[in-house]
Amino acid sequence: MAATEPKGHGHHAGMWVFPDASAMSQDVSAKTLSMPKPFTLALMVTGALFILGIVGFIGRAATDGFDEMAPWGYYMAIFSWIFMISSAAPLAAVAFRFTKSHWRRPLSRVAELFAVVGILNLLMFIPMMFLLPGLGNPGGVVEGQLELRRTIWFEGPIGAPHAWDVLAVASLAVTSMVILLLSAMPDMAESRGTATGFRGWVYNRIAGGWYGTKRQWNAQKAGLALLGAFYFMMIIFVHFVISSEYAQSLIPGWKDSIFPVIYSVTSIQMGLGTCLIVLFIMRRWGGYEGYVGKSTFWSASKVMLGVTLLWAYHLFAFFITFWYGRLEVEQNIIKYLIVESYGIIFLLNLVFSFIAPFVLLIWNPVRRSAWGPALAGLFAIFGGLMFSIRIFVGSANAAKGDEIYAFFLEHVPAPAYPDVWDVFMVIGGIGAAAFVYLASTKLFPLLSLWEVKEGTLYQKWRKFIRGEYLVLGKPE
Amino acid sequence: MAKAPILGLFETADNAADAGDALKAAGVPQTDYDFLTDTPYPEGAFGERHEGHRLYIFPFVGALIGLTVGVMLTSMTSMAYPLVQGGKPIMSLPPMAVVTYESTMLTAIIFTIIGIIFESRLPAFKQGLYDTRITEGYIGVLANVEEDQLTSTQTLLTQAGAIDVVRNSGGPGA
Numbered sequence: 162m163a164a165t166e167p168k169g170h171g172h173h174a175g176m177w178v179f180p181d182a183s184a185m186s187q188d189v190s191a192k193t194l195s196m197p198k199p200f201t202l203a204l205m206v207t208g209a210l211f212i213l214g215i216v217g218f219i220g221r222a223a224t225d226g227f228d229e230m231a232p233w234g235y236y237m238a239i240f241s242w243i244f245m246i247s248s249a250a251p252l253a254a255v256a257f258r259f260t261k262s263h264w265r266r267p268l269s270r271v272a273e274l275f276a277v278v279g280i281l282n283l284l285m286f287i288p289m290m291f292l293l294p295g296l297g298n299p300g301g302v303v304e305g306q307l308e309l310r311r312t313i314w315f316e317g318p319i320g321a322p323h324a325w326d327v328l329a330v331a332s333l334a335v336t337s338m339v340i341l342l343l344s345a346m347p348d349m350a351e352s353r354g355t356a357t358g359f360r361g362w363v364y365n366r367i368a369g370g371w372y373g374t375k376r377q378w379n380a381q382k383a384g385l386a387l388l389g390a391f392y393f394m395m396i397i398f399v400h401f402v403i404s405s406e407y408a409q410s411l412i413p414g415w416k417d418s419i420f421p422v423i424y425s426v427t428s429i430q431m432g433l434g435t436c437l438i439v440l441f442i443m444r445r446w447g448g449y450e451g452y453v454g455k456s457t458f459w460s461a462s463k464v465m466l467g468v469t470l471l472w473a474y475h476l477f478a479f480f481i482t483f484w485y486g487r488l489e490v491e492q493n494i495i496k497y498l499i500v501e502s503y504g505i506i507f508l509l510n511l512v513f514s515f516i517a518p519f520v521l522l523i524w525n526p527v528r529r530s531a532w533g534p535a536l537a538g539l540f541a542i543f544g545g546l547m548f549s550i551r552i553f554v555g556s557a558n559a560a561k562g563d564e565i566y567a568f569f570l571e572h573v574p575a576p577a578y579p580d581v582w583d584v585f586m587v588i589g590g591i592g593a594a595a596f597v598y599l600a601s602t603k604l605f606p607l608l609s610l611w612e613v614k615e616g617t618l619y620q621k622w623r624k625f626i627r628g629e630y631l632v633l634g635k636p637e
Numbered sequence: 638m639a640k641a642p643i644l645g646l647f648e649t650a651d652n653a654a655d656a657g658d659a660l661k662a663a664g665v666p667q668t669d670y671d672f673l674t675d676t677p678y679p680e681g682a683f684g685e686r687h688e689g690h691r692l693y694i695f696p697f698v699g700a701l702i703g704l705t706v707g708v709m710l711t712s713m714t715s716m717a718y719p720l721v722q723g724g725k726p727i728m729s730l731p732p733m734a735v736v737t738y739e740s741t742m743l744t745a746i747i748f749t750i751i752g753i754i755f756e757s758r759l760p761a762f763k764q765g766l767y768d769t770r771i772t773e774g775y776i777g778v779l780a781n782v783e784e785d786q787l788t789s790t791q792t793l794l795t796q797a798g799a800i801d802v803v804r805n806s807g808g809p810g811a
Contacts, residue, residue, distance in 0.1 A: 183774040186675070313735050319714050325739060332743050339750055351675065351772035370759045372767055374779075375688045377757050378677040383692045384753035391696070391746050398738060614676035614774070636679035 167454060168622050168629070172529065177631050178454040179622060182614045185452075186351050192448055193606050199446065200599070207596035214589015218288075220582040227291040230411070234557030235550070235583035237292075237407055239590035240285045242431075242549040244330075244403065245424075246542065247282050247594070248396055249432025250275035251337045253461075254344070255389035263633060264460040266616040267453040270609040271439045273344055275432070276337035277601040278594050283334045285590075290323050293406065294565055310566055312410040313402070322406060329399045336392050343384055346371050347611040360604060400425045404552075411556040412497075414490035414569025419479040426475055427514065430468045431545040434518075434538025437461055439598075441535035443607060452608055455531055462534035466522040469541070473515045490569035498555050502576040506551040514544030642766040643787055644673070644803040645778040645794030652798030653776040654683045659797050660780055660790070673767070673777035683776075692752045699748025700741050707737030768803055775800075 169176035218236070225232035254272035257265030297309050314321035350371035353364040371377060404424035409415045440457060443449040480499065483491035499507045518537040527533035558577040559570060579587070619634035647653040653672060660670050667686040672678070680687070711733040719727045753759075771777045778799070782790045791802045 182676075186772045314732070319710060321736070325736060328743060329739055332739075332746060336746050339753075343753060347675065351769075354769055370757075372779075373673045373675060373771065373777075374671045375685060376671075376690070377759075378674070379688050379690055380692060380753055380756035382677060383690060383756075384749065387692065387696055387749050388746070388753075391742060391749065395742055395746070398742065611676045618676070618678070 167450075168631070169455075170628060172526075176454055176456045176459065176529070177620070177622070178451055179620065180452050180613060180617060182617045185608075185614060186610055189452075189606050189608050189610055190352055190355075193603065196603075204596065204599050207592045207599060210589050210592020211596045212589070213585050214593050217582045217585025217589050221586065222288075224582065227288065229561075230292045230294065230557045231561065231577065233288070233292050234554035234577055235579050236586050236590075237289060237553040237557055238546075238549040239587045240282070240289060241403065241407070241553050242546050243278065243285070243590055243594045244282050245428035245545055245549070246431050246435050247275045247278040248333055248337070248399065249425075249428040250436055251279075251340060251392065251432075252396060252429065253433050253436050255340065255385075255392055258385065259389060261635070261637065262460065263616055263620055264454075264456045266612045267449070267457055267608060268436055268440060268461065269344065269612050270605065270607055271443070272432075272436045273337070273341040273609075274598060274601050274605060274607070275435070276334070276341040278597050279334040279337050281593060281597050283331055286327070286330050289407070290327060293322060293326070296322060310410055311413075311416070313405050326402060326406060329395075329402045333392070333395050333399045336388055336395060340385065340388050340392060341605070342367055343381060343388070344609060344612075345605050346381070347373060348606050348609065351610065363604065396428075397425055400428060408552050408556040411565060412494060412559040412570055413565065413567040415494055417479060417483075419475055419482070423472070423475045423479060426468060426472050427545050427548050430465065430472055430514065430518075430541045433461060433465055433468065434541035437465070437535045437538040438542075441531050444531055447607070449608065452613060453531075455529060458531045458534045459529050462522055462528040462537065465518065465534055465537055465541075466528070469515060469518045469522065469537075473519070476511075476515070489571075493570045493573050496573045497559065497570070498551060501573055503551045503555055506547050506576075510544050510547035510551055512544070513540045514548060517544075639784060640669075640781045641784045641787055641804070643780050643782060643790050643794070644766045644768060645780075645791075645797070645799035646768055646770055646801045646803070647776045647778065647798060648800055649798070650678065650682060650776055653778055656778045656794050656797035656799065657683050657685060659793050660778070663790075663793055665780060665782060665790070669782065670778060670780040673771050673779055675772050675774060690756045692749070692756045695748040695752025695755075696745040700745040702748075703741035703744030704737060706744070707740035708733065710740070711736050766803060766805060768801070770801075 167175040167178050221232060221236065227233075230237075250272045252272075254265070254269040258269065294310065296312060296314060312322060314325070346368045349364040349368035350373070353361070353368055356364045401421040401424075404421045408424075409417065409420060437458060440453055444453040480495070483495050496502065517540040521527055521533060521537045521540070524533075554577050555574075559574050560567065619636065621632045621634075622629055623632045645653075645656055647656060657670065657672065661667065661684075672683045672685060712728060715727050715733075721727065725732075766779060768775070768777060778794060780790055780794075787804060791804070794802050
């Protein structure tokens with residue numbers, strides 16, 4: 162183990178770890194190369210689920226084709242669920258790097274690796290392009306004007322909506338991938354001489370010219386900062402595009418400025434939650450306990466608690482406006498998505514996105530543990546799944562055919578229950594995302610070596626009067 | 638006479654900084670030596686020169702191009718297909734903002750990526766002088782000196798506390 166015993170007093174026992182920088186590369190490299198039985202089993206199970214998902218997709222396509230959106234509601238839901246996690250997780254690395262938090266160091270690579278899942282997401286988005294109806298109703302002209310769907314594209318600039326949607330999702334995936342490669346470059350350079358096969362080929366292509374000169378570190382630091390800023394600016398925009406394009410614009414008359422924010426907040430909660438689950442697994446069963454102190458969970462749990470409260474606030478803000486406004490369309494939307502048609506799903510969404518994580522995370526001893534924030538993360542991703550099903554299955558099935566161009570939702574549609582292909586696609590989608598992530602951990606080290614090593618320069622355990630405490634250096 | 642690289646390996650950052658001081662005192666220009674590390678050290682930790690970069694120019698230029706393209710695309714589309722929507726003017730800023738924002742971000746990101754590649758001097762096609770012990774926490778002091786100064790530089794690095802000095806042809810340049 163390339164680490165000393167965890168440090169801390171009383172309530173903070175085991176809070177901080179001080180890895181041995183000199184043995185870190187070898188140790189983590191060995192962990193990256195190893196294929197323990199549970200890992201192989203997880204890879205096989207998720208791989209099998211991935212195949213099940215492909216079967217479900219083919220079954221759905223063969224049964225219903227791509228002309229109607231309604232049969233693809235569950236596909237949209239699982240796309241959205243994976244997208245929300247894979248897009249927001251890298252934000253955890255970006256945001257806490259901005260704030261120069263030392264506790265984020267073991268979390269960075271775990272978060273950045275979701276960029277690889279983003280590529281899967283991009284592929285999953287292709288069929289959704291075919292499903293999205295055009296802006297104008299080809300069969301409807303009202304008072305000499307073409308009847309348009311209410312979208313963010315208004316008059317419809319060239320390429321809208323399809324080309325701009327693809328560009329948005331692709332640019333987010335590419336940016337997160339570049340952030341991952343730029344961040345992993347120094348770590349890949351360490352192993353470029355010893356890595357063989359595909360891994361060796363990738364390391365030498367990407368990190369062949371990395372020597373760790375001052376210029377390179379400066380460019381990497383500035384590059385990560387700039388791309389991080391752009392990523393932050395893009396993710397909010399792409400969340401806005403997806404949530405308005407595949408949810409609001411498909412339910413006639415749904416006009417709500419708060420919904421894209423709920424979408425982003427749910428996504429951030431799920432992204433951070435998933436990172437904490439992965440960190441917990443790494444620490445508990447992956448042999449990384451010497452690198453991941455409880456301080457990471459403790460600090461991240463406070464952010465998690467804040468985001469959970471934000472979720473509740475935005476949900477209430479959305480609900481109260483519609484409930485008090487009492488327009489027919491607003492009442493129908495509330496009945497459809499919250500109270501009646503998808504009432505049970507909404508209840509599960511509320512319990513797992515807010516009540517359960519909130520009740521768990523208000524306790525300081527739970528926040529200071531490793532399992533508490535990870536469990537809250539598990540709740541959040543289940544709640545997010547319910548959110549995606551409620552919103553995207555609901556949106557895909559709200560209006561059929563030309564009804565989508567109507568001014569408002571005149572009735573409360575019935576809920577759409579999943580058939581066997583839907584079940585396959587949802588389970589398969591979860592399996593596919595897990596499979597891709599697990600596979601990527603064999604290519605990229607799960608720990609950002611250069612960042613954790615940098616942390617050892619600035620974090621020391623020193624005596625002060627009668628006790629020993631963590632001393633932090635802040636060079637900037 | 639051609640310059641050749643020489644790499645001194647140091648166990649501690651203090652010794653590496655001493656080597657930097659010694660090279661400076663021996664008249665080796667600061668642009669001809671560099672510190673190779675497995676993790677970023679704080680600015681000035683080795684007494685090294687300030688390494689500036691112009692990375693910030695790239696996204697700025699990219700954003701300007703994207704902004705121009707976005708504005709032109711949306712305004713020209715509006716003029717080519719003058720559809721009145723909700724009684725709003727044909728050329729109105731809010732609808733233009735969505736596409737313009739996306740095109741601006743897109744080109745800014747692309748130019749940033751190009752800038753990172755350029756500023757990092759990547760890809761480096763020539764195999765450089767490097768030692769894998771740097772990945773274990775050793776600090777490399779890489780100097781490019783005249784070939785007839787290699788022996789004296791080696792002595793200088795050893796005197797500063799280098800545990801090993803590596804010499805061969807090629808190198809990443811300092």
